Amino acid sequence: MEPNDITLYALSTCLHCRSCKEFLAQCGCNYTCIEVDKLEGAERKAVLEEVKNLNPRVSFPTLVIGDTVIVGFLKEEIQEMLHSR
């Protein structure tokens, strides 16, 4: 089974994030999606701390593929990363 080391930090209202989800689904990837705007309180704070460590701008989408962080829906970069695994 393909390792599930892909995490997408997203917003439920963001179209760039939606494009990212659609593209990952097209690629048939298993991934974890965390919609940060749906979180509250301590959980939201903890996840924001995580995002901050990965992406100092704390912007969305923030996509983690293994050890690589891709900020924004950068289709070619994502495609390259997925194929190089």
Add this chain to the structure above:
Amino acid sequence: MKLEELYDMLRRAQEPKGFYFNEDKEKVLDLLAMLQKNKESYGYMGCPCRLVSGDRNWDQDIICPCVYREEDVKEYGSCYCGLYVSREWHEGQIPRAYVPERRPMEKTLGPDF
């Protein structure tokens, strides 16, 4: 207000100022729907591509049109979420590059972080 009405109203107001709607009308209507969703959730049209805190005063900078739109459209031809674009972008005269986040990280983290 219906999305088409909001679309027409905003377009009439913004285009004369040099802020055109993305020609992908479906995407624009999607973005307007998300703005309306944020209005229902938080009471104000926070940018759909930014983390809305729920604190209207704190989020003054990202109430659409956000304060970052002008610089983003000037530099990249598009605002961060892609709702508003420049004439040049609109007419395909400039590349359609990714717009990085201009908002300071501390603002995104929210007033309680």
